[in-house]
Amino acid sequence: MFSTLGSGVGLRSAHYAPFLAGSVSSAAWVEVVTENFLTREGHRPARPFQILSRVRCNYPVVLHGVSLSLASADPTSPSYLRRLRELADAIQPVWISDHLCWTGVDGENLHDLYPVPYNEEVLAWVTDKICRVQDALGRRILIENVSAYTDFTTSAMPEWEFVAEVARRADCGILLDVNNVYVSSVNQNFNALTYLEALPVERVGQMHLAGHSVKKGYLFDTHDAPVCDQVWALYARAVKRFGAVSSMIERDDKIPDWEELEQEVLKMGRIRDEAAQQAAPRARRLAATL
């Protein structure tokens, strides 16, 4: 369903230089935050777009949004969709993704990724919104599971069931954030492997890896640290189940030099290759056909 791109990284301004020069070989593709490049008030953010266009000459680009707000009670903004389509036409991303969450309501953006109660009513609404987004963009999107610090009494199914069912009904892909699964599993006391087992193999098109912070009594998804051992182990299990799908490292705070981050990208590649050897036959077959 989605191409296998190998190892990637979230492109941040601290690392523009090597990607502009095309000198990075450890990462075969980059993911950028969509909203940083959309037109605003009729204008493109000039320099960011200029840089993205140049990087695009050297590397495949994935557009990863944070404000589509698919689980908001607000309908998707037509203006946002139009500008996303324009950006996609200009950059020709390999694919477009966003989160299975809401970021605001009544037109206000709270700039955070909030979970929703997982029930049939919300499922139907979110599915409908994703279908409309895909129609408007003329392509399938991937939806990412978010990290959560609480669940709700109005949930009628576990998150993994909700994610799988949304993907099936909307016919979209899944961007599996392995760190988010781990963070939520600790915060909400569930077995992370149960989550992985519930997701349909053929729909997982990309994986995210990131670091988090350990707080008193919970884990906080901060993207400000290296990937921890538990998440590496969970990633290996995910590769065994889903195959060697495109994977990348996200770092948004306390961003190290490229040379340091590159070591994590290389480590991810080694773990993926090793685990892929032991992948379930179905996952291997799928990978081979893509």
Next chain:
Amino acid sequence: MKPLNKPPRALAAWQRRFKAAIKGQAAGADELDLLAGPGPSANERFGVYRDAYFARLRDSLMEDFPRLYEAVGPKAFASFARDYLSLYPSRSETLFDLGNQVLAYLGDRPELDENSRLFALALRDTAELRSFLAPDPDLEEVAALDDVATFGDAMRLAPHPSVRIVGVGGVTWLSWRGPDGLGEFELTSPQTRLLDAIGEARPLSQLGLDPRVSSWDENELQALIAGWIEEGILCALKPAV
């Protein structure tokens, strides 16, 4: 396209309650259907979201308005951020727009102590942010300093696209994005007139004739222009074809 399904009424009402609690406009998180789990209480878990909301937006404003932050300190800045966010909630998909109304906010408060000084600092912060987002010059057009000898007076000069000039309280500031990052300095009156004369892509042959630069000593002018090209304040452009 088929008619849009209506959002579940319960979802909209719940998200409104959630939002109000996040923003501290509701008493607490009691009506958010939070599920108690192991460890922290339901309210403590919700507190993670509430604290993260304000911290993220305050930090974004701090990043965009470093001079303002430095001048008032963390406590007063946090209080400003709370008040600002309650009056100008974000309706943009990006945090780049979060501070767009800060000048309007400060402009509406002439009663604030030192308001004009804070307004001036915010104006300089805004100029710097615009310098950061401005494009690079068209690389096809840019000439190297060594090319000056080749092109002579036909070479053109232009301010770098990131150059922003703001006049506040009788002082003129120039901010720009050079090869070493963002910079800012106070422009003298002759320098301001020189930049006016350069305008956009002015051939060197015409610059010397401009009355706004006639008072400059020629060697001094050449040294200044060479220095500004080196620092990325001016672009040396190839002659127009």
